[in-house]
Amino acid sequence: xxxxxxxxxxxxxxxxxxxxxxxxxxxxxxxxxxxxxxxxxxxxxxxxxxxxxxxxxxxxxxxxxxxxxxxxxxxxxxxxxxxxxxxxxxxxxxxxxxxxxxxxxxxxxxxxxxxxxxxxxxxxxxxxxxxxxxxxxxxxxxxxxxxxxxxxxxxxxxxxxxxxxxxxxxxxxxxxxxxxxxxxxxxxxxxxxxxxxxxxxxxxxxxxxxxxxxxxxxxxxxxxxxxxxxxxxxxxxxxxxxxxxxxxxxxxxxxxxxxxxxxxxxxxxxxxxxxxxxxxxxxxxxxxxxxxxxxxxxxx
Numbered sequence: 015x016x017x018x019x020x021x022x023x024x025x026x027x028x029x030x031x032x033x034x035x036x037x038x039x040x041x042x043x044x045x046x047x048x049x050x051x052x053x054x055x056x057x058x059x060x061x062x063x064x065x066x067x068x069x070x071x072x073x074x075x076x077x078x079x080x081x082x083x084x085x086x087x088x089x090x091x092x093x094x095x096x097x098x099x100x101x102x103x104x105x106x107x108x109x110x111x112x113x114x115x116x117x118x119x120x121x122x123x124x125x126x127x128x129x130x131x132x133x134x135x136x137x138x139x140x141x142x143x144x145x146x147x148x149x150x151x152x153x154x155x156x157x158x159x160x161x162x163x164x165x166x167x168x169x170x171x172x173x174x175x176x177x178x179x180x181x182x183x184x185x186x187x188x189x190x191x192x193x194x195x196x197x198x199x200x201x202x203x204x205x206x207x208x209x210x211x212x213x214x215x216x217x218x219x220x221x222x223x224x225x226x227x228x229x230x231x232x233x234x235x236x237x238x239x240x241x242x243x244x245x246x247x248x249x250x251x252x253x254x255x256x257x258x259x260x261x262x263x264x265x266x267x268x269x270x271x272x273x274x275x276x277x278x279x280x281x282x283x284x285x286x287x288x289x290x291x292x293x294x295x296x297x298x299x300x301x302x303x304x305x306x307x308x309x310x311x312x313x314x
């Protein structure tokens with residue numbers, strides 16, 4: 015069985031990267047051009063129990079996240095929440111690392127407004143293939159914020175230092191969210207294709223009558239090689255509906271067909287659609303149509 019080494023602290027991370035001693039126990043700004051990783055890092059997989067924001071200034075090859083390996087173009091950003099798995103392939107003589115990584119422990123933000131807000135930044139759960147690709151102007155803004163965080167990190171520590179660093183991180187995340195919004199817009203054709211594929215998968219699922227339980231977001235995201243968070247954010251941006259809402263709409267539409275084209279009872283239809291309890295089905299149906307399943311059958 016494959017084993018994973020947990021990275022639980024900033025100090026442990028710096029030791030693995032062969033980096034200078036950390037200036038703060040809960041946060042670090044790592045200059046990738048100055049790392050000198052220990053040899054064992056290339057033979058291991060790690061669980062990172064820290065938040066990570068990565069900014070690449072030159073292409074990066076051989077980064078493995080989960081099961082897949084990715085090459086990063088210049089000017090990309092990636093994000094990882096605690097508990098995610100990664101590994102790094104041994105670099106070649108031509109490999110050049112240039113960019114920054116901001117790592118921070120959840121304890122850094124637990125008593126700050128960002129601690130309650132960070133769950134709203136869905137891109138922390140995106141796949142690496144869904145990285146943020148920055149324009150030149152966006153890259154300048156991001157690097158300027160990173161530079162300010164770095165200055166504070168290396169400056170003299172006082173009672174305000176941690177608050178200023180956290181404010182910088184929050185600003186970085188807010189801009190990243192804005193730039194992801196731009197990326198969704200500029201990839202309109204690709205997004206439309208993904209939405210069409212999602213709709214087809216949902217339709218096929220309920221048309222097959224071979225389903226086992228109610229499908230969740232992860233089921234369809236996995237079929238599309240996307241993360242659940244990215245699929246949900248994409249649909250919300252393009253249609254105003256979440257993935258869950260989309261699935262519920264299809265459930266109700268297929269239920270309508272069964273109500274009108276079969277003699278099945280409401281309970282039989284509910285169980286057939288994957289509901290554990292018929293009352294949950296009736297509640298959803300009324301929420302979406304304004305009437306109970308029996309009322310809908312009687313009127314139509």
